[in-house]
Amino acid sequence: MSENVALSQLIHSEIYGEIQVEHNQIYSFAQGIVGFSHLNKFALLPLEDSELFVLQSFSEEISLMLFPATLSDNHISFKIDEPTIEQLGIKSQDDLVIFYVLRFIDNKPFVNVRAPILVVPETQKGCQYVISNEALGIREPLVIKGEASC
Amino acid sequence: MLVLKRKVGEVVRIANDIEVHVLAVEGEVIKLGFEAPKHIPILRSEVYEAIKAENMQSSVSSKDAKEMMKQLNLGNFQKNTKE
Numbered sequence: 001m002s003e004n005v006a007l008s009q010l011i012h013s014e015i016y017g018e019i020q021v022e023h024n025q026i027y028s029f030a031q032g033i034v035g036f037s038h039l040n041k042f043a044l045l046p047l048e049d050s051e052l053f054v055l056q057s058f059s060e061e062i063s064l065m066l067f068p069a070t071l072s073d074n075h076i077s078f079k080i081d082e083p084t085i086e087q088l089g090i091k092s093q094d095d096l097v098i099f100y101v102l103r104f105i106d107n108k109p110f111v112n113v114r115a116p117i118l119v120v121p122e123t124q125k126g127c128q129y130v131i132s133n134e135a136l137g138i139r140e141p142l143v144i145k146g147e148a149s150c
Numbered sequence: 151m152l153v154l155k156r157k158v159g160e161v162v163r164i165a166n167d168i169e170v171h172v173l174a175v176e177g178e179v180i181k182l183g184f185e186a187p188k189h190i191p192i193l194r195s196e197v198y199e200a201i202k203a204e205n206m207q208s209s210v211s212s213k214d215a216k217e218m219m220k221q222l223n224l225g226n227f228q229k230n231t232k233e
Contacts, residue, residue, distance in 0.1 A: 034201040034202050034205055035198070035199075035202025035203075035205050035206065036202075036205065054210075062205070062209050063210050064205065064208050064209060065210055082188060083187075083189035087189075101204070101208045103204070103207060103210075112201070112204050114197075114201065115204075128201075128205075130193060130201065138200055138201055138204045139204060
């Protein structure tokens with residue numbers, strides 16, 4: 001194995017085993033994610049052949065499944081604050097890609113709409129943004145776009 | 151832990167740019183006001199802890215991830231598989 005590959009890195013993931021992560025899949029989270037401020041480097045990997053992603057920490061076994069907000073009918077509206085815009089290196093909120101952390105409880109999918117994962121492909125930066133709206137749940141039933149909620 | 155006694159209307163200053171104001175005491179409830187630079191997130195501790203716990207519990211292993219994929223019945227957002 002070569003010592004160093006210029007534009008990709010090896011990462012160990014429980015989901016993927018040893019994988020080569022491309023340079024453009026590496027995201028820097030300056031503030032980490034909530035509860036894990038020391039985790040500042042993540043790989044954003046497409047999950048098998050789906051539209052879902054896995055956010056895999058480089059230094060610890062934290063792997064979050066991410067559900068694209070655009071495919072969900074869990075409506076949230078929020079405005080990110082100036083410091084976050086600066087930190088992510090974007091001009092406006094439109095440059096963001098928004099994901100919800102997905103989890104299953106009793107075989108049902110839930111998403112955290114209070115603290116979405118925001119990533120910026122152009123700058124390869126990201127954060128977990130806690131929205132200051134107490135009405136948003138950290139564990140809400142996922143509503144997939146186009147499907148009636150039950 | 152540093153312990154300070156303060157009266158209503160008094161202030162605690164943290165570093166150069168954070169102020170905690172004691173605004174009111176109503177029975178067991180203390181109303182606090184915070185002045186801090188915008189980049190300092192201020193959250194109720196239980197919200198922070200709840201999101202942290204949710205992050206931890208959402209972290210998945212390979213077996214879970216594959217199982218979840220099945221359960222989600224990806225349907226309309228399943229990309230063309232290479233099989």
